Amino acid sequence: MPENEDSTQTINENDFAALFAASEANASRRQQIAVGDLVRGRVMAIGQTAAFVAIGEKGEATIDLAEFRDSATGQPTLAVGDLLEATVVDDGAGSGVIVLKRTLGRGGHVPAELEQAQAHGIPIEGLVTGENKGGFEVQIGPVRAFCPGSQIDRRRPGERVPAAQYIGQRFQFRVTKIESGGRNVVVSRRELLEEEAAVQAARTWETLQVGAVVQGTVSNLRDFGAFVDLGGVEGLIHISELGYGRVEHPSEVLQVGQAVDAQVLKIEGTETGRRRVALSLKALAADPWTTARERFPVGTTIRGKVRRVEAFGAFVEIAPGLDGLVHVSKLALDRRVSHARQVVTIGQEVDVTVLGVDLEKRRVSLSMVEHAREARDAAVTAERAEEQARVAQTNERRTLGTFAELLTASRGRK
Numbered sequence: 001m002p003e004n005e006d007s008t009q010t011i012n013e014n015d016f017a018a019l020f021a022a023s024e025a026n027a028s029r030r031q032q033i034a035v036g037d038l039v040r041g042r043v044m045a046i047g048q049t050a051a052f053v054a055i056g057e058k059g060e061a062t063i064d065l066a067e068f069r070d071s072a073t074g075q076p077t078l079a080v081g082d083l084l085e086a087t088v089v090d091d092g093a094g095s096g097v098i099v100l101k102r103t104l105g106r107g108g109h110v111p112a113e114l115e116q117a118q119a120h121g122i123p124i125e126g127l128v129t130g131e132n133k134g135g136f137e138v139q140i141g142p143v144r145a146f147c148p149g150s151q152i153d154r155r156r157p158g159e160r161v162p163a164a165q166y167i168g169q170r171f172q173f174r175v176t177k178i179e180s181g182g183r184n185v186v187v188s189r190r191e192l193l194e195e196e197a198a199v200q201a202a203r204t205w206e207t208l209q210v211g212a213v214v215q216g217t218v219s220n221l222r223d224f225g226a227f228v229d230l231g232g233v234e235g236l237i238h239i240s241e242l243g244y245g246r247v248e249h250p251s252e253v254l255q256v257g258q259a260v261d262a263q264v265l266k267i268e269g270t271e272t273g274r275r276r277v278a279l280s281l282k283a284l285a286a287d288p289w290t291t292a293r294e295r296f297p298v299g300t301t302i303r304g305k306v307r308r309v310e311a312f313g314a315f316v317e318i319a320p321g322l323d324g325l326v327h328v329s330k331l332a333l334d335r336r337v338s339h340a341r342q343v344v345t346i347g348q349e350v351d352v353t354v355l356g357v358d359l360e361k362r363r364v365s366l367s368m369v370e371h372a373r374e375a376r377d378a379a380v381t382a383e384r385a386e387e388q389a390r391v392a393q394t395n396e397r398r399t400l401g402t403f404a405e406l407l408t409a410s411r412g413r414k
Contacts, residue, residue, distance in 0.1 A: 033059070033098055036120035037088045041100075043080050051078055053086075053100060061088070061098035068102075087122050089113075114143065114185060118175040123192055126173050128152075131163040138173065138187055145185035147173065154193045200232030208233065208277065210264050213284065218258045226250040228260060228279060235277035237262060242281050244288050244321025246307065253281075288321040292364065293357045295319070300354045301371055306347060309340040316352055316366055324364030326352060333372040343368075 033039075041055035050062045063086055068078040078084070090099035101113075117124040126138040126145060135148040152166055173187035208214070208230070216228035216235065225238040242253045254260065262279040269275035296302065296318065304316040304324070313327045331343040344350060353370040357363075 033088055033091045035088050035091050035116070036122045038085060039088060039100070040083065040085050043078055043082045043084065046076065046078065046080060051076075053084065055098070059092075059098060061086075061100045063100040063102065089116060089122070114140065114175055114178060114182065118178055121174065123172040124175060124187070125170055126187060127170050128166045128168065130167060136163070136166060140173075140185070140187075143182065143185055145173070145175075145187045147187050147189060151176075151188035151190040154190055154197065197232040202232075204231040204233045205275070208264060208267060210267060212264045213261055214264060214279070215259065215261055216279075218254050218256050218260060221250045221254065221256060223249065226254050228262060230277070233275075233277060235262070235264070235279040237279045237281060241265070241279070241283070243285055244282060246317065246320075288319055289359060289362050292322060293359060296322075296354045296357060296364065298354055298356060301351060301374075302354070303349055303351050304366075305349050306344045309344060309346060311339045314340040314344050316350060318352065318354075318364065318366070322364065324352065324354070324366040326350075326366045326368055330355075330367035330369050333369050333376065 039055045039061070041053035041061065043051050044054045044060070045052045046065070049066075050064055051068075053061045053063055055061050063084070065076045065078065068076045070077055084102065086100035086102045088098060089101045090097070092098040113124065116122065124140060126140040126147075128136050128147070129139050130137045132146075135146055135150075136152055138145040138147050153161060155161065171189050172192055173189050174191040175185065176188050176191070177184070177186035179185075214230055214235075216230040218226055219229040219234060220227040223239075225236050226242070228235045228237060237250075237254075239247055239250060242250060247253055260281065261284060262281055263283040264277060265280045265283065266278040267275065268278070302318050304318040306314050307317050307323060308315040311328070313325050314331065315323045315325055317323050326340075328337050328340055331337050331340060337343055350368060351371040352366040352368055355365040355367050358365075
C-alpha cells in the first residue's frame with residue numbers, strides 16, 4: 001500500500017474517532033440533563049423570540065424571551081453575557097433542543113405547565129390572593145389553586161401567623177394534586193421550604209462544631225429559652241445562657257427575627273437520630289466578676305435587688321450576674337433576726353455596703369447595717385440641728401420681749 005494511502009487512512013480513522021468521541025460526549029450531556037433540573041448558564045446570543053444559553057459542559061439551551069420583556073416597553077431586559085438560573089422543562093431527548101424556563105406559572109401555557117410541574121416536581125409560581133376555609137387561594141396565571149393552611153409555611157404545632165403575612169405575596173409552590181380536568185389544583189409551599197431547609201441543614205451540619213461562634217436568627221421564644229435558626233438547623237439558647245444577669249423571660253433580651261451571634265456549647269444526637277444544638281450568648285459576654293473588685297471596692301454603698309431569701313441571709317443582685325450575700329447578722333441594726341424574710345422580700349430594692357470581694361470563690365459580702373447606721377446617725381444629727389434651731393429661735397423671741405418691756409417702762413416714767 002502506498003505511503004500516502006496509509007496516511008489518508010490514518011487521518012480518516014482519527015477523524016472518525018474524534019467525531020465518535022464528540023457524539024458520545026453529546027449523548028452524555030443529554031443523559032445528564034433531566035426535566036426539573038435547576039441549571040445556571042450564560043446568555044450567548046439573543047434571537048427574535050428566544051435566547052441561547054450555554055450551560056457549561058451540559059451543552060446549550062434556549063429560553064423564551066417573553067420571560068424577560070419589560071412590561072412597559074416590551075423590550076427584553078436580557079443581554080448577551082448575562083448569567084441566569086432556570087429550570088429544564090425539556091431535556092431535548094425528543095426535540096434535540098434543551099428548553100429552559102425561569103418561572104413556571106407565568107404566560108399562556110399554565111395548564112400544561114401545571115401537569116409538567118406535578119410530573120417532574122418542578123416549583124411553580126403563584127400569587128396568594130385570599131384566605132378561605134382551611135387554607136389559601138393561590139392564583140397561578142388563569143388557574144385558581146388551593147393551598148391548605150398547614151402547607152403555606154413551616155410552623156411548629158400551635159404557632160399561628162396572621163393571614164395578612166401571606167396575602168398579596170408571590171411564592172414558589174409544589175403541585176401536589178390536579179383533578180377534575182385541572183379545575184381542582186392543590187399546591188404546597190411547605191414541601192419546597194422543607195427541601196430547601198434540608199439542603200441548608202446538610203451544609204450547616206458540616207460546619208457546626210463545639211466552641212464555634214455562629215450567626216443565626218431568632219425564630220421562636222419560649223419560657224425556657226430562645227430558638228435560633230442557623231440555616232436549616234435550629235439551636236436552643238437556654239434562658240440561663242442568655243447572659244450573666246437574671247432573666248425572667250427571653251423576651252427581655254431577644255425578639256423574633258433578631259440576628260444574633262452565639263457560641264456552640266454542645267451538640268447532642270447522631271446523624272441518624274435527632275440532633276440538638278445548645279447555644280450561648282453568655283459565653284461571648286464579658287464576665288462581670290473580672291472587674292468586680294474595681295467596680296465595687298470595700299466600703300462602697302450601692303442599691304441592689306433582693307433575689308433570694310434564706311434563713312442565713314439574703315442574696316442581693318448589685319449588677320447583672322453579680323449577687324452578694326447579706327448575712328442574717330447584717331440585715332438589721334437594732335434587733336436580732338432569725339430569718340431574712342423578717343426584714344426583706346424578694347424583688348425589694350435595698351441599699352447595701354460592700355464588706356469584701358472574693359474573686360476566687362466568686363463571693364461578695366454585703367451589709368445593710370452600715371447604711372442603716374448612717375441613716376440613723378444622719379437622722380439624729382438632723383434632729384439635733386432642728387432642736388438647736390428651735391432653741392435659738394425661742395431665745396431670740398425672749399430677748400426681743402425683754403427689750404420691749406424695758407422700752408415701755410422707760411416711756412412710763414417720763
